[in-house]
Amino acid sequence: LRTGDPEVVYAAGKTPQQTVALLRALREQPGDRPALATRLSDETLAAVAAALPDARVDTVARCAALGDRPAPGGSVTVLSAGTSDEPVAAETAFVAAEYGCAVRRIRDVGVAGLHRLLAVLGDLHEADCLVVVAGMEGALPSVVGGLVGVPLIAVPTSVGYGSALGGLTAMLGMLNSCAPGITVCNIDNGFGAAVAAARIARRAPAAGAAEREVA
Amino acid sequence: LRTGDPEVVYAAGKTPQQTVALLRALREQPGDRPALATRLSDETLAAVAAALPDARVDTVARCAALGDRPAPGGSVTVLSAGTSDEPVAAETAFVAAEYGCAVRRIRDVGVAGLHRLLAVLGDLHEADCLVVVAGMEGALPSVVGGLVGVPLIAVPTSVGYGSALGGLTAMLGMLNSCAPGITVCNIDNGFGAAVAAARIARRAPAAGAAEREVA
Amino acid sequence: LRTGDPEVVYAAGKTPQQTVALLRALREQPGDRPALATRLSDETLAAVAAALPDARVDTVARCAALGDRPAPGGSVTVLSAGTSDEPVAAETAFVAAEYGCAVRRIRDVGVAGLHRLLAVLGDLHEADCLVVVAGMEGALPSVVGGLVGVPLIAVPTSVGYGSALGGLTAMLGMLNSCAPGITVCNIDNGFGAAVAAARIARRAPAAGAAEREVA
Amino acid sequence: LRTGDPEVVYAAGKTPQQTVALLRALREQPGDRPALATRLSDETLAAVAAALPDARVDTVARCAALGDRPAPGGSVTVLSAGTSDEPVAAETAFVAAEYGCAVRRIRDVGVAGLHRLLAVLGDLHEADCLVVVAGMEGALPSVVGGLVGVPLIAVPTSVGYGSALGGLTAMLGMLNSCAPGITVCNIDNGFGAAVAAARIARRAPAAGAAEREVA
Amino acid sequence: LRTGDPEVVYAAGKTPQQTVALLRALREQPGDRPALATRLSDETLAAVAAALPDARVDTVARCAALGDRPAPGGSVTVLSAGTSDEPVAAETAFVAAEYGCAVRRIRDVGVAGLHRLLAVLGDLHEADCLVVVAGMEGALPSVVGGLVGVPLIAVPTSVGYGSALGGLTAMLGMLNSCAPGITVCNIDNGFGAAVAAARIARRAPAAGAAEREVA
């Protein structure tokens, strides 16, 4: 919907051959849009790396991309609560970068260790959009949303067990945050959060978009 | 969190006297921030109108506000699906305006009447942020999100009966939209959607924020 | 319940040997009714193809059939939203054909790509019954139901993750459609949708039932 | 969507004045389509009867209609399980008649009194479409669907208490019927069932549509 | 709690060695109570058969028993709806027999094939207790309960998919039966149903308990 934004393949349930073929076909379409694939299995990650040597591949994010990224457009900061939330945060970061955002990562900022959060507060104020990734009770977006006025997208993860209900508990918590102005994506949906964040960030004036780095 | 943003009173469960007193106290605080109250009962709406003649009161939105609005900041368009979704859409529009946004309202754009939606497509592209309000199956954000690339916040409403589950069905539908980049608020949470939309819209370059009107 | 309608074997949880034997036995019953099996595993699909060379076997639909189809009876058009919904749509198409319907398939008509839907609108008006298959938020039946007055059966699929709840979100959305006159089947139940569609379509006057093709 | 079909007002949450005004306005539109309103309160039923003396009003169905019905189109038979299911069955019957169907009512055919069902079996085979209304465990459609091959729409009602879950138990039961070919509407949605039934019945050849009576 | 009733081992989650050892130990306790094990894996069924040659082993019921059964006590008839419900019905029958009941089995009496049920009605009246096993929508107990006044225990099974919710739909349906006097066990709990049925049946006067056979 913006010139230069990638076409996306959802690789879950596709064979490595199908995903490679789809990425190749998208790249050969007229108009030169980049191609992006998410949810790649180990096998598909390897097949893409072997067959498409110029692809950008991230084994934690389980994503691959081909072709030139769109013009730079704003900055997105991705916070994650625990080490188990890494894959979702990495998917967000990878996709946001492919949509042209400068991406910063801040890891392991659990609610139960508030000092780490207070230490990065300055960085948070500078982002054009924040994506906050957390599982279990999903309280991190509430705490961040009480400290900064930057647009904030919360992504619940399926991390946890028992009454974590595969991420429903975190998702419900985020939807009921007492810090107003937080919006929420589906469980583990780093991809959707990144697309939303990119749409928000690219509307910001150019100032913040200097660097482009995936931390 | 931005100079000039209102302080907010959640009037549900408070007596008319309590709400009037809180609004008055907020207005008298140093720093001259405006004051906003949401979820007013009929009785409280009347009490505020009587006691605070300079208050802006909206009986559909069930909101009241006092004091100068913050500096203009971007444009927000609020779409609603059916007439029963009006109060939530009105709350969104009222609050976004109090946060300094130019607000446009588009009503009665149900999924089951697609032509009405296609007729306003041009308007949708011009907004800095869209808020789409729908109950029952909550399909409207998916349709809109497939047509425009503007940041889009979906608000499920409790409109419906039986397996509408008081808005849970609409909320789940929105969270699982096949149109990527949609983010979601709690059921009937027009207030939260407005705060999020205002944070997004005010980051946009000034162009779009010319007019300021609550339709 | 109509002369010539197939007897059905539900092959899930049965061994390849059991399914082959059941199909063979049904064919040998007096009265010459055809035999149909659904939910065949890869192994059972192969066993049926090997043991019963005159069987019609569809590896995407995971179905097999034996014996003459009943007299032609109306036309059914099956729409599916995404590539992951294919197996359910294929099951619907296969079964409807075995119940004597002329079947047309329309693929990949997601809500998020409305132009594809508008392009086939003429075809939709001509069917005696529509079956609309969609996962995730399941919004496609609402959009189609707002455009055509043909009997419409919605089939939710288990496609999606997190709060898609294994298809419950799509099913609830379809049951609460703001487009009236939609009825709904169980999640992934292409078989049941086909039987219902066949019962509806065969009551239509003969005009529409000229061709008989599984696209 | 068919010439002559009524425009519909959902009167729940509207004042008597609003509903009367809407019905009157619909009747005065060019094209002479009839007007239908559902979910009328006692007060609104009375207001409509007083203000619009030519309206057809049904106080059990809580419906009202104005203007000429569309051309006759097929027959619909409505079965209900218990006395508490009457209002939903009455809504179905009223609306189907306004959509041009010949309607037959069969009452009090509980699963727990099978003989009553067996006694009307002949009648059931003659309908162009059946609507089966039941609450509590919602088993009646399964039993009927095992006996006849007529298109069958099941409507769960909110009748019951405790783990009847406001109709969810009946709705889930109907969606999982072991009798194939049953499709399901939302809880208490007699209106939607009637629209679906009318669309099915009107496709049937004219034979069955001789009489037109609301039992 | 009655002299001669078996001690029971729940073999799920135990190794074959543990289950064999427990059965052996129970048999060697003073007092000569029989020993019963349920939920045996394939491996454990084989291990028990090899190590304890005088054990009664049932590979469909996944049960094993050792030692003399208690004194005969009443008759229990077990009805099952579909072929997938067989293992649960078999568990019920096996356990009831080990508690001293004369057990009769009636298979494949689905709601969708009422004639099969009407054919065995005479047999049903003669039992001291009925156990009715069904999955999917679980309607069979309602139908049976409307026809006979014998104590009736309903056992929901996890047979089904999608909104069958692993047996919850059947369980809820049974708990809300419109036929009064039905009581319900946990999903797939053939064991618990058998113990309850045995307690009921053994209180009946001796007449009915002539034969003792597991069909």
Place this chain on the structure above:
Amino acid sequence: LRTGDPEVVYAAGKTPQQTVALLRALREQPGDRPALATRLSDETLAAVAAALPDARVDTVARCAALGDRPAPGGSVTVLSAGTSDEPVAAETAFVAAEYGCAVRRIRDVGVAGLHRLLAVLGDLHEADCLVVVAGMEGALPSVVGGLVGVPLIAVPTSVGYGSALGGLTAMLGMLNSCAPGITVCNIDNGFGAAVAAARIARRAPAAGAAEREVA
């Protein structure tokens, strides 16, 4: 289903006039079966007492009965956990008596006061059937079922708040009791428990049925 058993009116949602008329009509039917009504409102209780002076009316149980009870048939003991469970226990007791059972009531036997339960253990062993009524966590049937081998029907009540979920928590607890042989009714369904208990108790040999008293 047994000569002399009452016909039953479910008075919820019926006017006092309707209930009085139904009871009178049932009494005047040939065959002289007694008539029973449950779930009477305060107003209906008064109307029945006034209009039918020979009716047996219980204002706690909210039941009324007319005509001769059936021949005595076994004894039922009803235990209740707390004072808020009284109405459900009273409904059970009233209905069981009308079905011909000798009924004994034991009140206020909470799990949290085990000594009261141990004090009545002897009485429990003598009943032909136990009905155990409890809300909140519904643990009482597990404790009783571990102590006696008498047939035991558990009735969850809607007593409790928050995560008691209107009785679902108690119902689920009872269905998962670690004491085998417990069967369960719907929430607050004292009527259904009584019918089941009467069917069980009347099969017992005559010994236990000497007295007939509602405590």
Place this chain on the structure above:
Amino acid sequence: LRTGDPEVVYAAGKTPQQTVALLRALREQPGDRPALATRLSDETLAAVAAALPDARVDTVARCAALGDRPAPGGSVTVLSAGTSDEPVAAETAFVAAEYGCAVRRIRDVGVAGLHRLLAVLGDLHEADCLVVVAGMEGALPSVVGGLVGVPLIAVPTSVGYGSALGGLTAMLGMLNSCAPGITVCNIDNGFGAAVAAARIARRAPAAGAAEREVA
């Protein structure tokens, strides 16, 4: 269970007369234990105050108590997140005081206003037990639990709307807190939290129990 602990009346669903009579009776029992009642309606609060002038009555907590409190036993600090959580926090404070604890109240410490929490951190370390009361997403206990090692009981409240699910969202969040060592009570169960806190606090060495004040 400790000499001097109160006997408790749960006044919900009891008449004012019943509650007054029960409190009076408890006070007159031998052994001089105090008497406590919770969940009093406005009417019952007034009736108790009038009839029992020496009663301690709290209209926010909706509690009343009579007789000497038990010997002092440790200190309990009750934190609440928002003004709507006051009644639950007040119930906790009232009951803990009646169980002999020195009680401190800290109000309005929302997650979205972290500075207020950091300001009272010193006080929190001094308590023998903390009770943290919060609704909506219920994140406050996670934040507090990450800062102090004092025993911490979390009480979810029913404050919120839509997907707050009457307190279930807060309750689930608290049960899945990433701060280990938090335990949870039922929704709105200030009484249960107070009893648990009192049992914990009274085991602490006497030091902390100097003052006794309900803030």
Place this chain on the structure above:
Amino acid sequence: LRTGDPEVVYAAGKTPQQTVALLRALREQPGDRPALATRLSDETLAAVAAALPDARVDTVARCAALGDRPAPGGSVTVLSAGTSDEPVAAETAFVAAEYGCAVRRIRDVGVAGLHRLLAVLGDLHEADCLVVVAGMEGALPSVVGGLVGVPLIAVPTSVGYGSALGGLTAMLGMLNSCAPGITVCNIDNGFGAAVAAARIARRAPAAGAAEREVA
């Protein structure tokens, strides 16, 4: 949060190498805090035992610990209901010991065998904190909580099937216990219960902490 308390690694989802490396790193940090890991797979248990010969490893609890335990602090007694609850009870016991508690284990105290519970009542009164572990209906904490006034933490387990809902039924039951003063942890969360119990027990005066033994 107390000097000497362990740092904890959550080994689920980590490779054996990662867990070994993390434990080693924690041990080498300045300050000499012990290191604890929970949720070790078989492979990781073996890897830790091989690589870190001074580690304390428990293959039932699936835990490992390194370094000196903190100073002794109070006594914790862990009760478990059935043999399937052992792993959770063992995790509780292991972790509590590593937090410095004297731990006593009482096994197999099911609700359905009350005599075993009554036999250990004396022991229960002596503990500084009780942890009660139970699955299925989770009734054991209610029974224990009615007998003793010691602080009691209930841990639901995922033991059970069908409507046990993976432990939700037990968790809900415990949260609604009619015995006041019980607090609850997440399903299978032996770790969290142990941390909470250690915080409670260590506040008790030294008397009870004489022995230190993991039974």
